[in-house]
Amino acid sequence: MTSIRRINGPGLMVAALLLVLWQALIGSGLATIEYLPAPASIARAIWSLAAQGQIFPELAHTLGVALLAWAIAAVIGLSLGLLLGCSPFAWRHTMASIELLRSMPSVAFVPVSLLLFGFSVKMELALAVYIAQWLILVNTVDGVRGVTPQLLEVARMLRMSRLERTVKIVLPAAMPVMLVGLRLGLTVSLVMAVVSEMICNPAGLGYQLVFEQRALQTDRMFAYLAVIGALGILLNAALLLVARLIPGVERRGGLAA
Amino acid sequence: MDPASTAAERVAIFPGHGARAVSFECRRVCVEFQLAQSIRRVLSDIDFDVYDGEFLSILGASGSGKTTLLRILGGLLFPAKGSVVKFKGRIVDSPPERVVTVFQDYASSLLPWRSVEKNVALGLEGRTTPAARRQRVAAALEMVGLSEHAKDYPWQLSGGMQQRVQIARALAMEPSVLLMDEPFGSLDAMTKASLQDQLHKVHLETGATIVFITHDIEEAVYLSNRVLILEGKPSTIAKELIVDLPRERDQVSTKESAPYLALRHQIYDFINGLKYST
Numbered sequence: 001m002t003s004i005r006r007i008n009g010p011g012l013m014v015a016a017l018l019l020v021l022w023q024a025l026i027g028s029g030l031a032t033i034e035y036l037p038a039p040a041s042i043a044r045a046i047w048s049l050a051a052q053g054q055i056f057p058e059l060a061h062t063l064g065v066a067l068l069a070w071a072i073a074a075v076i077g078l079s080l081g082l083l084l085g086c087s088p089f090a091w092r093h094t095m096a097s098i099e100l101l102r103s104m105p106s107v108a109f110v111p112v113s114l115l116l117f118g119f120s121v122k123m124e125l126a127l128a129v130y131i132a133q134w135l136i137l138v139n140t141v142d143g144v145r146g147v148t149p150q151l152l153e154v155a156r157m158l159r160m161s162r163l164e165r166t167v168k169i170v171l172p173a174a175m176p177v178m179l180v181g182l183r184l185g186l187t188v189s190l191v192m193a194v195v196s197e198m199i200c201n202p203a204g205l206g207y208q209l210v211f212e213q214r215a216l217q218t219d220r221m222f223a224y225l226a227v228i229g230a231l232g233i234l235l236n237a238a239l240l241l242v243a244r245l246i247p248g249v250e251r252r253g254g255l256a257a
Numbered sequence: 258m259d260p261a262s263t264a265a266e267r268v269a270i271f272p273g274h275g276a277r278a279v280s281f282e283c284r285r286v287c288v289e290f291q292l293a294q295s296i297r298r299v300l301s302d303i304d305f306d307v308y309d310g311e312f313l314s315i316l317g318a319s320g321s322g323k324t325t326l327l328r329i330l331g332g333l334l335f336p337a338k339g340s341v342v343k344f345k346g347r348i349v350d351s352p353p354e355r356v357v358t359v360f361q362d363y364a365s366s367l368l369p370w371r372s373v374e375k376n377v378a379l380g381l382e383g384r385t386t387p388a389a390r391r392q393r394v395a396a397a398l399e400m401v402g403l404s405e406h407a408k409d410y411p412w413q414l415s416g417g418m419q420q421r422v423q424i425a426r427a428l429a430m431e432p433s434v435l436l437m438d439e440p441f442g443s444l445d446a447m448t449k450a451s452l453q454d455q456l457h458k459v460h461l462e463t464g465a466t467i468v469f470i471t472h473d474i475e476e477a478v479y480l481s482n483r484v485l486i487l488e489g490k491p492s493t494i495a496k497e498l499i500v501d502l503p504r505e506r507d508q509v510s511t512k513e514s515a516p517y518l519a520l521r522h523q524i525y526d527f528i529n530g531l532k533y534s535t
Contacts (some may be wrong), residue, residue, distance in 0.1 A: 150365040156333060157358045158380035158430075159351075168379070172370045246370070 035218045042226060045219035055208075055227065062193050062204035063231060065121065069128030070189040074182060077133040081140025081178075086170070091141065102134035106188070107195060114200045124201050128192035132185035139181025143174030179243050186235055194228055205231075280434055280466050281307035281330055281349075284341040287491075288325055288334070299325055300336070301491040307434070307468055312460050314469045314477035316524070317487030323470045324361070324438050326487070330468060331358045331436050344434075357432040361439045363420040367411040374398065374407040377425045397429035400459055417448035421455070428459065434466040441476070450508050453480060457506055474528075478520045479506060486524070488531055496527055 019039050025031045027038035037045075049055040084091045109127055117123035147170050155165040197206025205228050212221040286303035289296050299322040307313055307330075317323045328334035329342055332352035336342060344353045352358075357380070360366040367376050374394050381390045398404045401421040411419050420440055427435055440456075441449045457480060460467055471477050477484045481500045488495035502516055511517055 148365050150360065150362060151368070153333060153360070154366050154379075157331060157352050159354065164383070168382075169368070172368065175370075 035216075037219045037222055041219045042222040045223035046226060049220065049223055055224075058203070058205050058208050058224075059227065059231070062190070062197065062206065062228075065124050065128065065193040065204065066186070066190040066231075066235070069125050069193065070132055070182075070186050072125070073129045073132035073136055073185050073189065076129070077136025077181065077185065078140050078178065080133075081137040081181075082144055082166075082171075084137070085141040085144025085174070086166070091145070098134070098138065102138060106131040106192065110195065110199055113196070119201050121201065121203070124193050124196040124204075127196050128189045131192050132189045135184040135188060136178075136181040139184070140174065140178050143177030143181075144170055146177060147173040175246070183236065183239055186239055187232060190228075190232055190235060277308040277310065279306045280309050280344065281468075282341070282343040282346075283330075286326070286329065286340040286342060287337040288322065288329070288340075289337050298491040301489075301493050303492075303494055305485060305494055305497075307466060309433075310464050310466055311482045312467045312469065312480055314471055314481040314484045315487060316471060316474065316477045316484055317492065318472060321487045322492040323472075323487055327358070327436050327438050327468065327470050330434075331356060333358070353434075355430065355433040356436065357427040357430045357434070358436040359420075359423050359427050359438065359440050361442055363416065363423045363440075364411075366423055367419060367426075369410065369412055371410075372407070373403060373409050373411065373414070373422050373425075376411060376422055377429050379426060380430050393429045393431070394425075397425040400428055400462070401425045401455060415448075417444050417452060420444065420452065424456070424459075428463070431463075432465050434468065437467060437469045439470050439472065442471070442473075449476075454506075454508065456480065461504065474521060474524050475512070478502075478517060478524065479508075479511060484520075484524070486527065488528075495531065496524075498523065 023039045026033065026036060027040055046055075084094060109130060113123045113127040113130070117126055151169050151173055152165070155169045160168065193204065194206035194209075197204040198210045201207070205224055209221060209224040209228070212218075212224060283303055283305050286300060287298065288300040289298050303326065315323050315326060325334060329336050330344075330349070332344075332349045335350075342349045344356065347353075368379065371379070377394045377397055378390055381393060385393065395404065395407075398407055401424050403418065403421055403425060406414060406418065411422060414422065424440070437456075441452050444452065453476060456467075459465075460480075469477070469480060478500055484498045484500060485494050486496040486498075487493070498520060500520060502511060502514070502520075
């Protein structure tokens, strides 16, 4: 509704200026950095990859894995998070384990997933789901536990059932924090998909990135890098766009982080 | 107040209201909070009735346990063993039907993701037909003068308007008792006066019983049929006053009338007496 105002003019200008500077320095041969192509060459590489149609299956693969992993992680994280958030007993008993598991560096699970699932899409999915679900789960628990006691009192006063209270009060009240978890989860799903493709499963944008790097095709390598970056930005923007449809969500900090 | 007197005797001493039925009945109500090392008694031997249709104010300084007492009436908090709290003859063990609380903190009592009308409809959903719900919501908004703002969101409204939304939400429930916890405590004087008049009108129109918590002596006298003063550590009901003012009240003429001023004087004297005697 206010997307026009959201375009950050000065910010875009600085970014464009940096690109021009990069082009001027590298493109003119004023400075030479080995294996660093000029933006124009990268743009040409993207164009040729797109024109040959070569990039689309890879893009679809990585995007598909990231989105599917995110969706699975969301189902697990939201439902488990709601359960643990509503039950102080369950939370007390599981908190320590969850804190331990989610604090482990995500990339360290790459070999674990590889051992369990081999060089497959399943391996990519499992890793991305596993890492993303913690973010969604922990934020959901935080959101649910953070519902102000006053709102719960209103629910009691109006003699709401447990189900009514959950659906009408707890979930909408926790939603801004849950959205933060969903956003982080989406970003991480993409990251883990790319990492798995780089190290394990020979498919998708991540694999192409490494492939071109080994072939010393730096223009193409940077082209894949740019596409992965753009994908991340677009996914995040799409989620924000959907979230913004919820009335009052920005005022309540749902689009933070 | 003599705790030994029976409900029937009390009805008799409550002038101008005939033999009104008792709505709430509180006997020997004590409340204790468990602290780290000790137990603190907040309310002790609270003993009073609320009569059907009356406007009862409970007056007390901050920390006197007024809110605690209201939460007990609302079934949101339970008193210590031995206390008896009944509503229409039944022990209060959960919020009773058609007993609705208006909380002091309006900002955190409204749902920011719901429009004004949806906030007002909150307690009716699934309990009435959609048509009846719409009609009751519209009537409640009309009563507090917010019909124009039905589609707005609470955070788009001023504090006074938000509190009116909360009052409308309570009115939509067609309450037999309204429990109000310092509802105008955080509003400016002008908004407060106008809301007092609206509330007075609502009381006359709906005939609902209102239990009103306040620390504002003028407000208590202006609005009520009866005032209870909470005092002491732990608090107990230190005084009961019958406010025998005409039914229709007015911010200027009522507040300049001799009976109003006499009551106000009496309460100040009583409170000052407590202050200097201890």
